[in-house]
Amino acid sequence: MAREPELERRVLDTLWQGGDWSVRDVYAEVGDGLAYTTIATVLDRLHAKGRVERAKDGVAWRYHATRTKEEALAAEVGRVLQRAEGASEPLLVAFLDEVEQVDPAALDRLEALLRARRGRS
């Protein structure tokens, strides 16, 4: 329940649209009255944390997310599971409740995926 890094999240959401972004690109997308260097700093910190990668493009850097949005979010869920010390049934039930609430149709997709996975393995 720690505070959510709002600006970092918005920057990541931008990168998750795909492709390589210069600081100026990201700035144009989320720089809402902010200073250019603010975006540069956020990108820099994200890079230091390994959340984004970058390659030189002339003088400037071009950034892209290290992991896709789905991978990143699933990893967060994974950390929750870890804290739960296994996916107990009550947790799974509560999880399904959450999924149903956010996106009811996802339950069908989930079931289909589970069946497919079982067939594969």
Add this chain to the structure above:
Amino acid sequence: MAREPELERRVLDTLWQGGDWSVRDVYAEVGDGLAYTTIATVLDRLHAKGRVERAKDGVAWRYHATRTKEEALAAEVGRVLQRAEGASEPLLVAFLDEVEQVDPAALDRLEALLRARRGRS
């Protein structure tokens, strides 16, 4: 990727064992060389955040978790889902990968739960 409130987590884990706990009780459980007031403060902050509830018992308070561990963790997953703007298939796949890695048998339980849910609704 925000920081983990380590002590708060340990205190919550204690309360999640069930029942009502005085500060001294919790202190005996997790007060690992810490000061008594440290535990009191953590409990107080948890209460301010609505994570725990408390009732007077003579001079002292007795604390208990507002939500069960499963509810709390599922709520965290819910927040992730919210950020995902719906449970897309790639996210579900990544999620299943996580579950499998943490607790392979959970996939079977999940499938059974889904079937049961479908029968119910």
Add this chain to the structure above:
DNA sequence: ACGTATTACGACATTCCGTCGTAGGGAGAC
């Protein structure tokens, strides 16, 4: 050589969290 864009680095405020100390109040022991 000049002006422009970009980065590197550091700085400052705020908030969260871990960690205590102290003051003050109530309840039982004498």
Add this chain to the structure above:
DNA sequence: GTCTCCCTACGACGGAATGTCGTAATACGT
């Protein structure tokens, strides 16, 4: 009543994460 304990309330301090910039240095095109 007075003393002694235990408990709470409140505030304080330091470190880390974040949002937010400013400035200095640096490279590039003309």
